[in-house]
Amino acid sequence: MPLEEPQLNPAWTPESWRGKPALQQPNYPDPVALQSALDELRELPPLVTSWEIVALREQLAEAAAGRRFVLQGGDCAERFSDCTPARITRKLKVLLQMSLVLVTGARKPVVRIGRLGGQYAKPRSEDLETRDAATLPSYRGDLINAPEFTPAARVPDPQRLLRGYERAGLTVNFLRALVKGGFADLHHPEYFDLEWVRHSPQAEEYHRTAAQITEALQFMENILGIRAGDTDRIDFFTAHEALHLGYRSEEHTSELQSRQSI
Numbered sequence: 242m243p244l245e246e247p248q249l250n251p252a253w254t255p256e257s258w259r260g261k262p263a264l265q266q267p268n269y270p271d272p273v274a275l276q277s278a279l280d281e282l283r284e285l286p287p288l289v290t291s292w293e294i295v296a297l298r299e300q301l302a303e304a305a306a307g308r309r310f311v312l313q314g315g316d317c318a319e320r321f322s323d324c325t326p327a328r329i330t331r332k333l334k335v336l337l338q339m340s341l342v343l344v345t346g347a348r349k350p351v352v353r354i355g356r357l358g359g360q361y362a363k364p365r366s367e368d369l370e371t372r373d374a375a376t377l378p379s380y381r382g383d384l385i386n387a388p389e390f391t392p393a394a395r396v397p398d399p400q401r402l403l404r405g406y407e408r409a410g411l412t413v414n415f416l417r418a419l420v421k422g423g424f425a426d427l428h429h430p431e432y433f434d435l436e437w438v439r440h441s442p443q444a445e446e447y448h449r450t451a452a453q454i455t456e457a458l459q460f461m462e463n464i465l466g467i468r469a470g471d472t473d474r475i476d477f478f479t480a481h482e483a484l485h486l487g488y489r490s491e492e493h494t495s496e497l498q499s500r501q502s503i
Contacts, residue, residue, distance in 0.1 A: 255490040263486055265364045267385045267397040268378070275487070278399035282491040288359065288409055289479075297478045300352045310347045312340050313480065315356025318363040321383045324408045329415055332357055333424070333477070353477045358416065359409035360481035362488075370395075384485055402488050413479055420477045 269275040303309045314336050316323070323329075332355065340351040361384035370379045370390070377395040380388045384405040387394035483489040 258486050258490065265381075265484055266486060267381055268368070269397045269399060271399070275399040278402045279487055279491050282402060282406060282488065285406060288406070288413055293478070296476060297352070297354075300350075300476070303350075304352055309350050309352050310343055311352045311354065312336065312343060313354040313356060314339065315481075316360055318382050319357060319360045321361070321404060321408050323357075324412055326415065329357070329412055330419070333416060333419060336477075337475075353475065355416070355477065355479050356481055358412040358479040358481075359405070361405045361408070362482075362484035364482075364484060382484075384488065402485070405488070416477060416479070420475050 300309055301311065304311045315332065336353055336355055340353050343349075343351050362382040363380075365379040365381055367379055369376050372390055375390070377390060377392060378386065378397065380386060380395065381397070384401055385397050386401070389395075
């Protein structure tokens with residue numbers, strides 16, 4: 242049964258956080274340039290749809306009730322340079338392999354969540370970093386500034402918010418294309434095999450598990466005379482911390498506007 246929409250506090254808005262203490266936020270030297278970038282973000286399409294959010298919420302509710310297992314994995318902080326087909330595919334392969342083992346061992350559906358496609362900000366213990374006699378703003382992730390220890394690189398740049406949105410969109414849409422296009426087909430677990438698995442001490446056990454799943458599917462299909470539905474497509478979600486509140490509030494506003502227009 243679909244979950245009911247939660248009743249939000251009527252006083253809440255995507256801007257409510259501005260009236261509360263907020264830590265780990267970057268200090269932009271040009272507030273006008275920051276607001277211009279945020280205004281542009283507000284007009285862009287949302288990175289995820291409302292029905293994807295509802296689907297994840299329903300699956301997490303089932304996991305809380307013990308009917309599913311949640312698998313989440315990814316990077317502490319992504320770089321813009323990580324937005325390549327090879328890197329994205331390898332991360333997806335790892336999570337698919339782990340979920341395959343969990344499905345077999347736990348005998349439950351797995352909620353697959355990748356910590357990627359937007360994890361471009363990172364928390365820091367100090368606002369400033371000192372090397373020798375130089376003190377500069379700390380590197381807070383590619384969404385905010387650059388890691389090189391130079392004054393120009395460490396200044397928070399609002400244009401990086403737009404670059405982060407673009408990289409996140411490219412990553413999420415590539416993941417969608419892979420998982421909806423049959424990349425995770427249980428008839429062909431070799432599609433998401435990785436080179437290092439062949440040399441792992443558990444390689445034989447993993448391949449035996451994968452073969453058992455494929456054989457079970459083929460047996461069922463031979464008995465029924467039809468192909469098992471939805472075994473070539475899976476649900477795969479992305480998630481990460483909302484470390485840049487201005488960026489996240491504009492994302493959420495965009496998603497709300499999209500929901501209202503449908």
